[in-house]
Amino acid sequence: MLTPLSLPGLEEAYLSLLRLVSEDHNHHISARGNDAREVIGASFRLSDPRRRLPFLAERKVNPIFHFAEALWYLAGRRDLEMIGYYAPSMRSSSRDGFHLGGSAYGHTIFNPANGDTLSLFDRVLELLRSESDSKRGYIPVFAADELAISDNPDMACLAGLHLLVRDGRLHMVCYMRANDLDCGLLSDVFSFTMLQEFAAVQLGLEMGSYTHFIGSAHICDRNAERVHRVLVEAVARSAPIQFPFPAMPTSTTAATVADVLEHEEALRTNKAHYSAAHIQASGLDPYWQQVLLLFEVYRQIQHDHVDAVNPDVLNALDPGLRWLVGHRWSAYAAALDGGEQ
Template structure:
């Protein structure tokens, strides 16, 4: 499958798996519809979101998850603040193993290998045409942990520089077509763009390869609702997803992570004016606005609506759509 945007690819994938599954099975007792050896190509990976209102994309979680990866953390407290179901996948209720891709990327194995820096150096200092710029995520040792409930779904990510563009290919052993695909492609294409900006390259195509792509029976009704809505949607968005600033964004990521932790732990609150005064590009200020809005939601406080007004229209759409009751009646909706 080749599509211009994730929205288009998501709708076609969902339709295909839901109505044309190759297999009906129950891995680990969970009934699902499944296809094997799935592939898609995104021509414009920056357009990494789906806009259908019934799907209720959680843009705050999307940014939080990829920044969790980029922080190198496996801390459950970080990500469970944004998704209350994450503790279900932790064996010790303190950390995550398979789901936490950050330690795999930046401190892989006993040698604590920084794979991100290695492939960046490989592509810039050794061989611009390299076929070896691969970040390994899945570790064979995960299958030898008795009762492991959190095995990495992603095998790895491969980067290619071709004709002054950075292409990326992901390989996954399994992917939930309804839920996981939304956040996984957001994170992977975000990392592709981050690397491209750092290397001063244009963003090339993104390739998504999955061994088993599936929809769990528990999501059938919701998936059907989304597909019904898609029949009356032309697939064209009124928004354009923001582009990351060119250059090395790591100093900005570090600043955002510093404030994210303070907001998450409720050690500070930030107004729109507070965020505006920070020495950050607007792209990263917008993410802090989202985290500040979510702090009000998570701690069930009245909203500072100036934060919402400071958001770009695309982010206003996602926040209002996800937490409609909160913004219309002040009722606090659980994430």
């Protein structure tokens, strides 16, 4: 019996899948006009799901969007008002210009439906508290009625999430009907492992492994050149760049998420601007203070239109997040410790 490829973190899984589909793809497809190379049935397992950020200069990962999307999911939202600010391209997937459909996974996971008083997430946690070895902790996301929508612009790629408690750890298995490996995979795994960690905190458990299954693992032809540059960088570097990622505080609750999002809205709408000292005095755990620092950086990028972000905010970021911001927005790199990235 074959088991998923076991790897320590997302960067290793990302590079492994890019190599697989670039060098040994099964098919060349053109679904809805998107030419792509495809492997049918791919999987991996992360032994340390907190290693959810790749550090590759050519990929220029956006940690601000990743945290925003994870929080958007955790809050059970589907509005474009928030997520469209961090990713304007997502607006093209909306049927009404205000909300997203299938891709608003958090709306399905964290909101009660069909007359229930509890969300699917809360139902699963309730089950796992009473039956720790249960195999029934599955949260379905893809809905059959999505197929009935003619020319659906936003069908869920996520089929569902399976939470399993084993030996005092919370493991999670994710089932995707499809994944764009160069784009969607990175944000999906970041958000889903955040949801896994949030669930583990609510249950008082340690984090277990994260397993990811993909029906159609593909790379769009329009991104092939970037993928090539990423793979060349990975081969050429003397050693991978690594930064530790802290554990989510055990005090984190839905109220914590709401508190962080209250600050996020004030920054997004430019009704507030924060210094590093202001964020430190917010009362939030240092873990969540880092997220506010990122949102303040993005406020400056979007609203102030200056050539250098306030260095006290940048320099208060953890080294890994600072590295990513400096490589994503090179114009701001000079503000990082006198120009160091």
